[in-house]
Amino acid sequence: xxxxxxxxxxxxxxxxxxxxxxxxxxxxxxxxxxxxxxxxxxxxxxxxxxxxxxxxxxxxxxxxxxxxxxxxxxxxxxxxxxxxxxxxxxxxxxxxxxxxxxxxxxxxxxxxxxxxxxxxxxxxxxxxxxxxxxxxxxxxxxxxxxxxxxxxxxxxxxxxxxxxxxxxxxxxxxxxxxxxxxxxxxxxxxxxxxxxxxxxxxxxxxxxxxxxxxxxxxxxxx
Amino acid sequence: xxxxxxxxxxxxxxxxxxxxxxxxxxxxxxxxxxxxxxxxxxxxxxxxxxxxxxxxxxxxxxxxxxxxxxxx
Amino acid sequence: xxxxxxxxxxxxxxxxxxxxxxxxxxxxxxxxxxxxxxxxxxxxxxxxxxxxxxxxxxxxxxxxxxxxxxxxxxxxxxxxxxxxxxxxxxxxxxxxxxxxxxxxxxxxxxxxxxxxxxxxxxxxxxxxxxxxxxxxxxxxxxxxxxxxxxxxxxxxxxxxxxxxxxxxxxxxxxxxxxxxxxxxxxxxxxxxxxxxxxxxxxxxxxxxxxxxxxxxxxxxxxxxxx
Numbered sequence: 001x002x003x004x005x006x007x008x009x010x011x012x013x014x015x016x017x018x019x020x021x022x023x024x025x026x027x028x029x030x031x032x033x034x035x036x037x038x039x040x041x042x043x044x045x046x047x048x049x050x051x052x053x054x055x056x057x058x059x060x061x062x063x064x065x066x067x068x069x070x071x072x073x074x075x076x077x078x079x080x081x082x083x084x085x086x087x088x089x090x091x092x093x094x095x096x097x098x099x100x101x102x103x104x105x106x107x108x109x110x111x112x113x114x115x116x117x118x119x120x121x122x123x124x125x126x127x128x129x130x131x132x133x134x135x136x137x138x139x140x141x142x143x144x145x146x147x148x149x150x151x152x153x154x155x156x157x158x159x160x161x162x163x164x165x166x167x168x169x170x171x172x173x174x175x176x177x178x179x180x181x182x183x184x185x186x187x188x189x190x191x192x193x194x195x196x197x198x199x200x201x202x203x204x205x206x207x208x209x210x211x212x213x214x215x216x217x218x219x220x221x222x
Numbered sequence: 223x224x225x226x227x228x229x230x231x232x233x234x235x236x237x238x239x240x241x242x243x244x245x246x247x248x249x250x251x252x253x254x255x256x257x258x259x260x261x262x263x264x265x266x267x268x269x270x271x272x273x274x275x276x277x278x279x280x281x282x283x284x285x286x287x288x289x290x291x292x293x294x
Numbered sequence: 295x296x297x298x299x300x301x302x303x304x305x306x307x308x309x310x311x312x313x314x315x316x317x318x319x320x321x322x323x324x325x326x327x328x329x330x331x332x333x334x335x336x337x338x339x340x341x342x343x344x345x346x347x348x349x350x351x352x353x354x355x356x357x358x359x360x361x362x363x364x365x366x367x368x369x370x371x372x373x374x375x376x377x378x379x380x381x382x383x384x385x386x387x388x389x390x391x392x393x394x395x396x397x398x399x400x401x402x403x404x405x406x407x408x409x410x411x412x413x414x415x416x417x418x419x420x421x422x423x424x425x426x427x428x429x430x431x432x433x434x435x436x437x438x439x440x441x442x443x444x445x446x447x448x449x450x451x452x453x454x455x456x457x458x459x460x461x462x463x464x465x466x467x468x469x470x471x472x473x474x475x476x477x478x479x480x481x482x483x484x485x486x487x488x489x490x491x492x493x494x495x496x497x498x499x500x501x502x503x504x505x506x507x508x509x510x511x512x513x514x515x516x517x518x519x520x
Contacts, residue, residue, distance in 0.1 A: 023259070041258045048262070067516045087269050094265075095258040102254050124466040131463060136454030145449060145517040149442065149467050152509060156502055160470040163477075163494065195266070202273055209280040216287040 004201045011198045018191035025184040032181075038102040041095050043184050047192035048091040049118060053154065054196060055085035056121055059128070060151020063144040072211060073204075075140050078147055080203035082128045084196060089122035113162045120157045124150045297389045304380070304393025308367070309400060318366055319404055326359035326409045334416060348417035349479035353435070353472055355409060356402070360439055361461050363401055364447040367394070372451050387515035395444045402436045419483045427492055428482055434499035435475035438506055439468050445510040449517050471506075474499045 022043070032039035062078035065071060096115055097107045110116055128150060132143045312318055333351040337344060371377040380390050410432065414421035421428070446463050450456040478495030481488045 037252060038254050040255055044259065044262050067513065087265065091262050091265050094261045098254045098258040098261075120466055120469050127462045127466055131459060134455045135450075135459060136452075139453060141517055142449045142453060145445070145513045146463055146467075148513060149506075149509065152505065153467055153470070156470045156505065157473075160473045160498060160502075163498070199270070199273070202277065206273065206277045206280060209277070209284055213280055213284050213287065216284060216291065220287055220291055 005205060008198065008201050011194065011201070015191065015194040015198050018187065018194060022184070022188055022191055025187055029184045030178075030180050036102070038099055041099040043188045044192075045092060045095040045099060046185060047188040048088050048095065049114070050189050051088040051192045051196045052085050052092055052118060052121065054193065055081045055088065056125065056151055056154055058200070059085065059125070059147045063147030063151070067141065067144040067148065073208070075144070076204045076207035076211070077200070078144060079129075079132055079140075080200055080207055082125045082132075082143075082147065082150075083203060084199055085125040086122060086129060088192070088196070089118060089125070092118050093122060113158055116161045117154065117157045121150070121154060124153055297386045297392070300385050300389035301392035301396060304390060305396035305400075308394070308397035311370075312397075312401065318363055318401055321366070322359050322363040322401065323405050323408055325362055326355045326405055327412065329355035329358050330409065330413055330416065345417075345485060346480055346483070348413055348419040349476050349483055351417070352410065352413045352479065353476045355413075356406065356436070357439065357465070357468070357472060359405060359409075360398075360402055360436070360443065361464060363398065363405075364440070364443045364464075365457055365460055367398060367401075368447045368451050377448070377451055381518060387518060388511050390518075391444060391448070391511060391514040394448065395440055398440045398444060399436060402440060403433075406432055406436070420487075423487060424482050424489060424492070427489065427496065428479065431475060431478045431482075431492065431496055431499065434496060434503055435471055438471035438499060438503045439464075441503060441507040441510050442467050445514055445517075448514070470502055471499065474502065 026040050026043045029040065029043065031037050059078050059081035062074045062081060065074035066078055093115075096118070100109065100115075101107050108115065128143055128146055131146060132139050135142055330351055333347075333354065337347045337351070368377070371380075381387075410428075411421060413419060443460075443464050446467075447460055450459055450463075453459060474495045478492045478499070481492040481495065
């Protein structure tokens with residue numbers, strides 16, 4: 001944790017560089033032939049989605065660690081990751097429909113795998129945060145159990161929705177991207193992953209501080 | 223080199239295709255793109271702002287309580 | 295196996311208690327019927343409900359009444375402090391989970407035995423088209439729902455706001471079960487039934503059940519140990 005806090009300013013600097021250069025790369029990228037310029041939302045919609053799924057995985061793993069080892073740091077990481085899932089999830093769920101409106105003519109499509117999975121995930125991790133806030137004592141352990149299910153849910157929902165027809169560009173899009181488009185995309189993904197890491201460090205520090213504060217209050221009572 | 227729109231659309235399901243010529247669309251795309259971009263920034267900045275505020279408050283409280291403990 | 299034997303003891307205790315008052319059975323059943331009624335009126339168009347809506351109404355009614363039954367079943371334990379007694383007893387945690395789950399499944403089976411024919415009657419759904427497949431879908435779906443629900447209801451027993459937290463936690467996680475259950479049932483009830491699709495949804499349900507129940511068994515002990 002000490003090391004992470006020391007690396008933070010450098011990390012923030014690198015992240016800032018990535019985010020500042022990003023719009024230039026996006027502007028320079030070729031315009032997609034059928035969807036037009038609105039397809040460029042892709043360059044930050046997909047990276048935000050990447051951060052969301054990353055957060056869900058981190059929360060799930062931290063939950064497992066907390067449930068079995070009861071290490072406080074694992075708990076701090078879990079709740080921080082869940083909060084980031086909800087935050088980045090909002091970005092995905094706003095930018096997605098804005099893109100969809102132009103590209104497909106509708107704001108939402110339930111049978112689209114990624115939209116529905118993200119929505120379910122967002123709801124799940126929002127529920128996680130509600131549990132932690134209103135569950136009372138012991139809610140960190142209950143939340144850990146729930147977080148594990150939340151992480152496992154991602155591939156399961158994906159599976160079930162993908163049995164339906166889908167309008168969303170298939171996963172092969174990323175692999176078959178021409179290099180002029182792949183460049184900005186991976187730049188964007190890197191930017192968001194860096195941001196995710198930086199935010200995690202800050203958020204975990206906040207959580208550790210809160211725990212220390214509670215312990216200090218208890219000690220004050222004695 | 224000029225594919226029909228439907229062929230291109232089918233192709234776009236499989237992979238994005240860079241345009242060779244731009245045709246004008248019915249719904250203005252640029253406002254959507256810029257609002258999406260703006261939304262990203264607004265949300266991120268809001269979150270960072272709230273996070274920073276919570277952090278300074280907790281660290282201040284921690285300093286206060288530690289001082290009170292030391293004074294006893 | 296000892297675990298199964300104790301699970302059976304726990305389940306039998308629940309069933310005996312229930313048989314005496316039948317409180318859970320009657321209230322859950324009536325609640326499910328009330329749900330069906332509300333949804334029916336929500337979707338009426340020109341005096342009839344659209345065809346494909348029966349499957350959705352059925353599963354939503356089961357989800358709502360199932361959640362209520364879960365809450366009530368564990369509320370009973372909480373009031374009599376029997377859950378703590380069970381946890382203190384030298385039994386495998388897994389047997390507590392399995393026992394409570396079994397009791398709940400029996401209750402839901404009884405409720406479904408009434409609600410499913412009722413829905414078929416009210417919405418003109420072809421109940422007898424593929425009874426085996428339909429029963430399998432219902433069984434698998436109920437198992438998935440109750441499997442996760444038993445874990446969450448048990449862990450929430452001592453939490454604040456537990457009545458509202460149970461649905462908040464349960465509904466997102468059981469979304470895939472609902473999707474598969476509704477789509478599978480709809481495939482059977484449709485004007486042109488697609489039994490292959492229904493079977494595919496069924497196998498997906500069984501797969502989800504295996505994952506959820508395994509995870510719940512795994513997690514039950516650590517989460518119940520305060």
